[in-house]
Structure formats: C-alpha cells, structure tokens
Amino acid sequence: MTSVQGTDVDVPTEDGVADAYLAHPGDGPHPGVLLYQDAFGLRPHLSAMADRLAGAGYTVLVPNVFYRHGRSPVFDLPEHIDPAARPELWEKIAPVIQSLTPELAMRDAGAYLRWMAERPEVADGPVALTGYCMGARLALRTAGAYPDRVAAAAGFHGGQLATDAPDSPHLAAEHITAELYFGHADADHSMPPEQMERLATALTAAGVRHQYEVYEGAHHGYTQADTSAYDHGADERHWEALLDLLKRTF
Numbered sequence: 001m002t003s004v005q006g007t008d009v010d011v012p013t014e015d016g017v018a019d020a021y022l023a024h025p026g027d028g029p030h031p032g033v034l035l036y037q038d039a040f041g042l043r044p045h046l047s048a049m050a051d052r053l054a055g056a057g058y059t060v061l062v063p064n065v066f067y068r069h070g071r072s073p074v075f076d077l078p079e080h081i082d083p084a085a086r087p088e089l090w091e092k093i094a095p096v097i098q099s100l101t102p103e104l105a106m107r108d109a110g111a112y113l114r115w116m117a118e119r120p121e122v123a124d125g126p127v128a129l130t131g132y133c134m135g136a137r138l139a140l141r142t143a144g145a146y147p148d149r150v151a152a153a154a155g156f157h158g159g160q161l162a163t164d165a166p167d168s169p170h171l172a173a174e175h176i177t178a179e180l181y182f183g184h185a186d187a188d189h190s191m192p193p194e195q196m197e198r199l200a201t202a203l204t205a206a207g208v209r210h211q212y213e214v215y216e217g218a219h220h221g222y223t224q225a226d227t228s229a230y231d232h233g234a235d236e237r238h239w240e241a242l243l244d245l246l247k248r249t250f
Helices: 044-055 087-099 102-118 134-145 169-175 193-205 232-249
Strands: 004-013 016-025 032-036 059-063 127-132 150-156 179-187 210-219
Touching: 004 044, 004 059, 004 102, 016 044, 016 102, 032 044, 032 102, 032 134, 044 059, 059 102, 102 134, 127 134, 127 232, 134 150, 134 169, 134 179, 150 232, 169 193, 179 193, 179 232, 193 210, 210 232
Parallel strands: 032 059, 032 127, 127 150, 150 179, 179 210
Antiparallel strands: 004 016, 016 059
C-alpha cells in the first residue's frame, strides 16, 4: 500500500467555495479521480474511501457538493446511519438534494475538473469519476457534460439514472466518450430493472463502451460502511470493478 497523504482543501466555484477532501500518494503526480458523494455527504467514511483509492495510486478529490448549505458535515449524522431509525434525517436531506439542480451540479463539476487540472498532485490529461447513490447520477451527467475531461466513470447503487423525465441523466449518453461501469443493487427501488435496461439501451445506441452488473442481494448504499445498508461482499466486489476500470484507463 502506497503511503497516502490526505488534507482538507477549498475549491473555488462560480457560486462560492466548496470544501473538499484530497487524498494522494506522496510521490509526484498521479491520475486523478473525482469521487462523488452519496446523499449523506462528505464525512470520515468517504475520506477513508478516498484514502484507499489513493493507496492504489490515484489522486482523489471528494467535494462537498452541498457546499451552498454550509461546510461539511452539512447534516448532524450519527456514527452509524440508519435512515429507517431516524426518518427525520431524510426529511432534512431530501430538500438539499433537490436544490442541487442538474445545471448547478454541472457548473460545479466544471470547477472541480478545472481545479484538478491545476493541481501538481494530478497527472496531466483526463480524469476518472466514481459516484455513489446520487453521486452516480452526478458522474453520469459529468461524463456527458465534459467528455474531453473524463476518460472513465463508474456508478454504484445509483438511483434514478434513467427515468422518463426530460432531463434524465441517461440522456447524456450521446455526448459521452468515456468508458462506463455501473454496479446496480438488485434490491433498489430507485433503480428498477426497467431503468437498468433503459440506461443500457441508451448507452449502446450511443456507442458508449459500458458494462453493468447487478449485485445480487445488495441494497441501495451497499458500499457505505457507516450505514445500515452496508454489504461487505458487495463492497469488495465494487472495489475490484472500480480498480479494474481505472487500470484499463490509465
């Protein structure tokens, strides 16, 4: 395991400053990975995920995409997150998610990518993306909005990736040049089989290199070790798939 350096950083955006976590191997520039958070936001668990990825040889940025609502932690989270036991927590989170419109999110994505391009810790050239829960939507949208800056993108237990809405994330497919991977949870009401098929059909029609797998028995949130949805086996499968994608890319 490579020695990892992690630090809190600030990323200027058109609408303010996004606090973020940056993890990187200590020696020279390495391929960049933009890690998009789940709904619970930037917190120690996501920093630990970034550290693990950095230990594999990548420079990883995890922005607080909810920065317009304050610096992280945006929400008062328990040590172990179980939304079923604390329904009031989701009542606070849902409006914040809804306030991050696709337009705002992609404006921020441009700022994150520009910041990474200017950092000495990040190697020249396109970066990769990985996203979790709502972060999978952000990764898919970013791959379409900035095709020249994104070489690969992965999404795990993403929800609402291919709805019938006029701004559904899957409609970005025609602009994507990156290779994509999705690890869907099979016990996920936010990503039913018909959406999986709609996403795959759109990517195939657009000629996008992609793969998706359904993680049997896994629930929405299976990678998040500080939540009740965590599934160790599915999480390790996610790491294997993500690292394989990155090795193919860089």
